[in-house]
Every structure is written in C-alpha cells, then in structure tokens.
Amino acid sequence: MPSTAQSRPPLLNFIVHLLFSVATTVLLYLISLGPIPQHVGFVMDGNRRYARGLGKEVSEGHGEGFAALKRTLEICLRLRIRVVSVYAFAIDNFSRSENEVSALMRLAKDRLAELCQHGALLEEYGVQIKFIGQISLFPPDVQQAIKEMEEMTAGHKNGVLNVCSPYASRDEITTSIQNTHRSVYNGELEKDQITSTTVFNNLGTSQAISKVNPGLFKRPEESGKLDILVRTSNVKRLSDFMMWQASEDTQLHFVNTFWPEFGLSDMIPILLGWQQKQWIKQLGWD
Numbered sequence: 001m002p003s004t005a006q007s008r009p010p011l012l013n014f015i016v017h018l019l020f021s022v023a024t025t026v027l028l029y030l031i032s033l034g035p036i037p038q039h040v041g042f043v044m045d046g047n048r049r050y051a052r053g054l055g056k057e058v059s060e061g062h063g064e065g066f067a068a069l070k071r072t073l074e075i076c077l078r079l080r081i082r083v084v085s086v087y088a089f090a091i092d093n094f095s096r097s098e099n100e101v102s103a104l105m106r107l108a109k110d111r112l113a114e115l116c117q118h119g120a121l122l123e124e125y126g127v128q129i130k131f132i133g134q135i136s137l138f139p140p141d142v143q144q145a146i147k148e149m150e151e152m153t154a155g156h157k158n159g160v161l162n163v164c165s166p167y168a169s170r171d172e173i174t175t176s177i178q179n180t181h182r183s184v185y186n187g188e189l190e191k192d193q194i195t196s197t198t199v200f201n202n203l204g205t206s207q208a209i210s211k212v213n214p215g216l217f218k219r220p221e222e223s224g225k226l227d228i229l230v231r232t233s234n235v236k237r238l239s240d241f242m243m244w245q246a247s248e249d250t251q252l253h254f255v256n257t258f259w260p261e262f263g264l265s266d267m268i269p270i271l272l273g274w275q276q277k278q279w280i281k282q283l284g285w286d
C-alpha cells in the first residue's frame with residue numbers, strides 16, 4: 001500500500017514536505033527565467049466526477065476543488081502571472097440541487113473570503129479579487145461577502161484574480177455592449193467611435209485589469225487577452241467561458257486531471273509549452 005501523509009512518521013513527513021517545497025521553489029525559479037504569461041484562465045472542471053469516483057459527497061469534491069484553486073493560484077502568483085481568471089460558477093449552475101449550490105456559496109463566503117483577509121494570500125502578493133458576472137443573482141449574504149472581499153483587496157495593484165461567478169461569456173459581452181451604448185447615450189462616446197476595442201475594454205475582465213498597475217505588464221494593451229486557457233477533466237469545450245478574451249494567440253490546454261487533483265505537475269508542461277512557443281515566435285520560426 002503506498003504511504004500517505006497520515007501513515008508516515010512525523011519526521012519523515014517533515015522531510016518529504018521540505019524536499020517538495022525546495023523542488024517547487026527550484027522549478028518555479030527556473031520557469032521564471034523564461035517569458036511569463038500575463039493572463040491565464042481556468043475552467044475548473046471535474047469536481048463531481050472526482051468525488052463520485054472516490055465515493056465522496058459532491059460538496060467534498062468542491063471543497064477539494066477549492067484547495068486546488070488556492071494551490072494553483074499560488075503557483076501563478078509566485079511566477080508573477082498578473083491576471084488569473086477562474087470559472088467558479090456558471091449562470092446555469094443555479095439549476096443544480098439546492099445542497100450543491102449552497103455548498104458552493106459557502107466556499108465563496110467563507111474560504112474565498114479567508115484568502116482576502118489581512119496577511120493572507122492576496123495581500124501577500126498584492127492582488128485584488130474581482131467577481132465577474134451577474135452578482136445580483138446571488139443571495140444578499142453572498143453579495144455582501146463579495147462586496148467586502150472586493151473592498152478589502154481594492155488597494156492591491158500587482159494583479160487580479162477574476163472569479164467568474166455567476167458567469168456566462170455571452171452575458172459578459174452583452175453587458176459590455178449595453179455599457180458601450182450607455183456611453184453613447186450619455187454623450188461620452190460618438191456612435192462611430194465604437195470599435196471592437198471599445199467593446200473589449202468594457203468587458204468585466206478588462207475593467208478589472210484596468211485597476212492593475214499597467215507598468216507590470218510587458219504588453220499592457222493585451223493584458224485582457226488570455227495567453228493560456230486550461231480546462232481540466234478531459235472535456236474539450238469552452239462552455240461559454242471568455243470567448244472574446246480567447247484570441248487567435250491563446251493556447252488551449254485540455255488536461256485529463258480532475259480539477260481537485262490539478263497542481264504543479266500539470267502546470268509545468270503547460271507553462272513550458274507556452275514558453276517554447278514564445279521562443280519560436282521570437283526567432284521567427286512560426
């Protein structure tokens with residue numbers, strides 16, 4: 001039987017943990033010597049299949065999915081990836097059972113809120129949180145928690161975590177068009193000044209990114225575009241996620257791992273693949 005953290009003596013556990021964290025630091029350092037993507041998006045898929053496969057409750061799958069989100073976010077922040085966007089709740093996820101929806105709400109209200117507290121991950125890396133989507137569909141207590149998370153981290157200018165929730169890309173694009181129309185109606189914009197850039201700049205993600213210090217981006221005008229889009233659990237669909245932000249240059253990665261098991265060993269080949277593409281481009285070999 002393979003040994004687990006629970007079955008190993010504490011000293012051995014400590015040594016394994018130490019070796020793992022040294023190896024992680026070395027690997028991340030080596031990757032950081034190459035080009036680093038500005039914006040990475042994750043469709044965190046497979047929580048329920050993971051849980052069912054292990055005979056666990058669906059809510060446990062989502063709980064472990066949250067741990068994977070925290071782990072993956074930390075990897076991105078350590079590498080100075082400035083924008084991380086995650087698909088946490090699709091608008092049509094409201095049709096899931098009441099139990100499941102409330103388990104997800106609790107994760108947002110409690111565990112996500114913990115990451116925004118003083119001294120926690122988002123403050124450590126100077127990153128703000130922004131919810132992208134139809135927040136008004138959430139119950140009042142969740143809306144209040146979201147407001148507090150956003151206010152608490154608003155002063156952080158090193159990056160942004162976009163939590164797409166309750167989200168649909170078509171809905172985000174529609175809202176952007178409505179806002180663009182409002183600017184014309186208010187006389188702030190001429191009708192013939194509307195371009196695809198105007199609509200792009202009015203997307204929720206672009207608005208959130210505009211609060212990040214632009215000096216931190218190598219290509220500030222492209223910070224809203226996704227460099228990499230990852231979907232877990234061997235499903236090869238976009239499911240209405242960031243359809244405008246996924247541009248001609250976005251690298252799509254569909255990985256077999258269920259989201260709760262996603263981590264460094266999945267991220268390394270994705271990042272190395274992206275770096276390789278950048279070098280090929282720089283050399284003019286593409």
Ligand SMILES: CC(C)=CCC/C(C)=C/CC/C(C)=C/COP(=O)(O)OP(=O)(O)O
Binds near residue numbers: 105
């Ligand atoms: C609120 C918050 C920040 C939560 C973090 C936890 C987390 C990863 C949420 C994603 C929820 C979700 C609908 C995942 C998709 O997998 P699925 O449930 O559709 O799984 P399946 O594809 O196996 O059915």
